[in-house]
Amino acid sequence: MTATQIDVLQRVGSQATSTLTRKSKPKVDTLAPEDCGVIAAESSRAIAARGVGMVYQSSGERFQALKGVDLDVKRGDIQLLMGPSGSGKTTLLSILAGILTPTQGNVRLLGEDITRLSSSKLAQFRLQNIGFIFQGFNLFPALTALENIEVALKLKGIRGSIARKEAYGLLEQVGLADKAKQHPQDLSGGQKQRVAIARALAGNPQLIMADEPTAALDSHNGHAVIELLRNLAKEKGRTVLIVTHDPRIIDVADNVAYLEDGMLQAN
Amino acid sequence: MASIARKNLFEDIPRFLVAQAGIMFAVSLVTIQLGVLKGFTRSTALLVDHSNADLWVASKEMVHLELTSSMPVEQVVRAQKVPGVERAEALIIRSSIWRNASGQITPIRIFGFSPNSRIFAGWDVPQGSLSDLKQPYTVMVDQSSLRNAGLSKVGDQGNIGSLPARLVGLSLSTQSIASSVFVFTSLENATAYSTAGLNTSVNCTRNSEGNLACTNTFENAPLNASPVTPPTPRTLNLADPISYVLIRAQTGENLIQLKQRLEAALPNVRVYTQAEIASQTRTYWTERTGVGFILGLGAAVGFIVGMVIVGQILYASVSDHLREFGTLKAMGASNWVIYSVILEQALWMAVLGYLPSMALCIGLGAWTQAAKGIMILITPATGGGIFVLTVAMCVGSALFAVQKVTRVDPAIVFKA
Numbered sequence: 001m002t003a004t005q006i007d008v009l010q011r012v013g014s015q016a017t018s019t020l021t022r023k024s025k026p027k028v029d030t031l032a033p034e035d036c037g038v039i040a041a042e043s044s045r046a047i048a049a050r051g052v053g054m055v056y057q058s059s060g061e062r063f064q065a066l067k068g069v070d071l072d073v074k075r076g077d078i079q080l081l082m083g084p085s086g087s088g089k090t091t092l093l094s095i096l097a098g099i100l101t102p103t104q105g106n107v108r109l110l111g112e113d114i115t116r117l118s119s120s121k122l123a124q125f126r127l128q129n130i131g132f133i134f135q136g137f138n139l140f141p142a143l144t145a146l147e148n149i150e151v152a153l154k155l156k157g158i159r160g161s162i163a164r165k166e167a168y169g170l171l172e173q174v175g176l177a178d179k180a181k182q183h184p185q186d187l188s189g190g191q192k193q194r195v196a197i198a199r200a201l202a203g204n205p206q207l208i209m210a211d212e213p214t215a216a217l218d219s220h221n222g223h224a225v226i227e228l229l230r231n232l233a234k235e236k237g238r239t240v241l242i243v244t245h246d247p248r249i250i251d252v253a254d255n256v257a258y259l260e261d262g263m264l265q266a267n
Numbered sequence: 268m269a270s271i272a273r274k275n276l277f278e279d280i281p282r283f284l285v286a287q288a289g290i291m292f293a294v295s296l297v298t299i300q301l302g303v304l305k306g307f308t309r310s311t312a313l314l315v316d317h318s319n320a321d322l323w324v325a326s327k328e329m330v331h332l333e334l335t336s337s338m339p340v341e342q343v344v345r346a347q348k349v350p351g352v353e354r355a356e357a358l359i360i361r362s363s364i365w366r367n368a369s370g371q372i373t374p375i376r377i378f379g380f381s382p383n384s385r386i387f388a389g390w391d392v393p394q395g396s397l398s399d400l401k402q403p404y405t406v407m408v409d410q411s412s413l414r415n416a417g418l419s420k421v422g423d424q425g426n427i428g429s430l431p432a433r434l435v436g437l438s439l440s441t442q443s444i445a446s447s448v449f450v451f452t453s454l455e456n457a458t459a460y461s462t463a464g465l466n467t468s469v470n471c472t473r474n475s476e477g478n479l480a481c482t483n484t485f486e487n488a489p490l491n492a493s494p495v496t497p498p499t500p501r502t503l504n505l506a507d508p509i510s511y512v513l514i515r516a517q518t519g520e521n522l523i524q525l526k527q528r529l530e531a532a533l534p535n536v537r538v539y540t541q542a543e544i545a546s547q548t549r550t551y552w553t554e555r556t557g558v559g560f561i562l563g564l565g566a567a568v569g570f571i572v573g574m575v576i577v578g579q580i581l582y583a584s585v586s587d588h589l590r591e592f593g594t595l596k597a598m599g600a601s602n603w604v605i606y607s608v609i610l611e612q613a614l615w616m617a618v619l620g621y622l623p624s625m626a627l628c629i630g631l632g633a634w635t636q637a638a639k640g641i642m643i644l645i646t647p648a649t650g651g652g653i654f655v656l657t658v659a660m661c662v663g664s665a666l667f668a669v670q671k672v673t674r675v676d677p678a679i680v681f682k683a
Binding site: 090093094097099100120123124125126127128130132134135136138140141142143147151152155211 | 271274275277278590591593594595596597598599600601604678680681
């Protein structure tokens, strides 16, 4: 590890520690159906899910993964989705990210009812508005850190030297400018996740969807990633939805929603 | 800007090389089969291509260049009198047996022509000269046929039937792959070789209209009658059998009209242009024998093998990178973006498989031509066609892989 990397991790780590010792209690997501239809409230919501249900059918067997989930997330908030394994967290994340279409209910993202969009328009919506962070990083192993970000920019129509400059800037933001030419296999888990965060930020999306972003990381790197996510919301105004089992993230969250047996539990 | 397709392809070099070896095998198989087919087809009428005859007068029964009925020398005299004919010459084609100095026998095809002109023998003569064929019992063979005839150099001796034959020169690019060894000689020598071991006599009678009607009679000579020193081959008479009359038209002559005049003046003949007789010969070998079908089938098998190999490689590659494609889909990439990655991989594989294969086949073709006289003909058109075929093969195979990625569930990205 280079001196620069250690310095970055220490800097990020100290910020994360101060955040985690914050005394403020996170707000618990409570459903407020009476707010529906209020224009001011609508405009302040990044995510609004109503009566979302999901039924899987396989070999004649029916499995209800989600039952009537209502969820609102304000712009610029960090929203956690927690719950035991098999509670439906990932299914809900996939629906809220426009990757899965619910069998019941509807979802509005940034005011757009995504459940009414065609698959191609939905893909376009994701491309323009959502950045993804995955538990397994999902970087392209054949590409360098810089190229991984350039690919995301290219998808959004940003190419050439502009894309290269922007990708490099994003790597600088996550403290990995010196790793631009490295391939994912040459990076540590924490570095990979920071590259993935930089990729998620490519093209300046308003929503960040993260699936267990710290699960594969040690304590030090986990704190660094948590701090980056907090910065995204609080300093850059992004709405961050995180599925996690990691209790360290609770302290930076604005809201925590608990799922159990496919239903949202107030906590 | 990084290309995911190219980077994925070159990520694992050993695997890439194995894949390219498979594609090279398929492309080479198709190229060689098609090259041999084209080379074979072309070689069957090389003598026609090399000739400087404007028209070929043949028997009505002619099937292809080497399979025709005889006509008398008299037809040459008649043809020469037809208006518009600058020169008419006889061509004799006969089958016989070559026996080299060590007694090894080889089937041969004798071509007898006039060494005084280049109407028939328009080909290159790298050793010796056509005028050497004016000497009794002298022959030429194609450079590539030397070994097949058990010869090693100009000056070697052998026998055709019971008569001696001395090699006085070599021809270049004249041998048909489909035929016996071609032996070139003068009309007189060819007649002598074709009647070797036979006694010949000509009987002529005058009919009621005052015309002479002559008959050539060939009888087997007694076994002990063969002289130790053969006599000088005799000059052809009007009744001697020949295979074709080659016509050179006067400058500016309309060949279609000349054809009609020749067919009217000469009984029981059909007149062909150079292109027509070459086409008829090639069509015979490709369509009326199984050669064209077999070589075409080989090329088709090569194409199918190539598709299967490329299909498997791309399918495996897509399977290995399924999560990456799922990630691209989740990020919002359109299906076309995903397809373009796979198609770009297929195109890279096509180009990088095609170039070394073509170099290999051209080298192999040069070797087979020099060593065996077998032509693997790869013209620019063939090369271009095979490139299009290679791209079609790789892109067609990519469709299997595209199907797999089309079905990929983007939610796969959330599975650790």
